[in-house]
Amino acid sequence: xxxxxxxxxxxxxxxxxxxxxxxxxxxxxxxxxxxxxxxxxxxxxxxxxxxxxxxxxxxxxxxxxxxxxxxxxxxxxxxxxxxxxxxxxxxxxxxxxxxxxxxxxxxxxxxxxxxxxxxxxxxxxxxxxxxxxxxxxxxxxxxxxxxxxxxxxxxxxxxxxxxxxxxxxx
Ligand SMILES: Cc1cc2nc3c(=O)[nH]c(=O)nc-3n(C[C@H](O)[C@H](O)[C@H](O)COP(=O)(O)O)c2cc1C
Numbered sequence: 001x002x003x004x005x006x007x008x009x010x011x012x013x014x015x016x017x018x019x020x021x022x023x024x025x026x027x028x029x030x031x032x033x034x035x036x037x038x039x040x041x042x043x044x045x046x047x048x049x050x051x052x053x054x055x056x057x058x059x060x061x062x063x064x065x066x067x068x069x070x071x072x073x074x075x076x077x078x079x080x081x082x083x084x085x086x087x088x089x090x091x092x093x094x095x096x097x098x099x100x101x102x103x104x105x106x107x108x109x110x111x112x113x114x115x116x117x118x119x120x121x122x123x124x125x126x127x128x129x130x131x132x133x134x135x136x137x138x139x140x141x142x143x144x145x146x147x148x149x150x151x152x153x154x155x156x157x158x159x160x161x162x163x164x165x166x167x168x169x170x
Contacts, residue, residue: 001033002070003070004032004070004170005065005066005069006021006034006037006073006074007040007073007074007087008021009075010041010076010077011085013041015038016110016143016153020153022036023153023154024163031167037062039058039061039062043056043058043059043062043093045089046093062094063093070104072103072104072106073167074106074108075109076107076124077111077120078119083123088127100131104170105133105134106136107121107135107138108141109121110141110143112142112143114142121140125138137169141159
């Protein structure tokens with residue numbers, strides 16, 4: 001069974017991106033083992049000088065989890081027409097050490113409604129390319145398509161199909 005690390009790109013505590021990743025993990029548990037990572041918000045801020053110091057434990061843990069995974073899913077909201085700083089920060093920490101190089105990655109933007117998330121996707125793709133990751137697809141998803149009246153996320157048939165096909169590419 002493929003081991004996938006699913007990273008929540010949001011800085012929020014009650015993140016809808018986290019909810020989405022948990023639903024994805026449960027929905028496809030027969031075919032993939034998807035561990036959800038929700039720790040970006042507490043990582044220290046990257047600074048190149050810190051590479052000459054002892055690596056913070058939280059950073060080592062993230063790097064090890066990325067290293068150990070067969071593939072990565074990143075689901076992110078858009079902040080200021082870009083990715084949240086917490087996500088960019090994590091990517092900066094992994095630039096020199098290269099954990100994402102040749103790693104299959106599925107980037108997902110999960111934003112309130114279409115066409116939001118376009119800028120975040122463009123930016124994320126550029127950073128993943130710079131990290132030499134293998135980008136398998138681009139998946140823009142929208143909250144208004146999957147939220148029910150209790151604000152729970154329920155995948156419809158199309159989203160389930162799209163996600164299933166994209167995960168198979170990892
Ligand atoms: C600082 C900030 C900036 C935002 N800028 C954008 C934006 O540029 N485009 C967008 O679609 N949504 C923007 N939003 C709204 C988020 O996309 C929305 O709150 C989303 O649900 C956050 O995902 P989460 O629930 O996983 O944290 C912004 C939110 C914050 C906090």
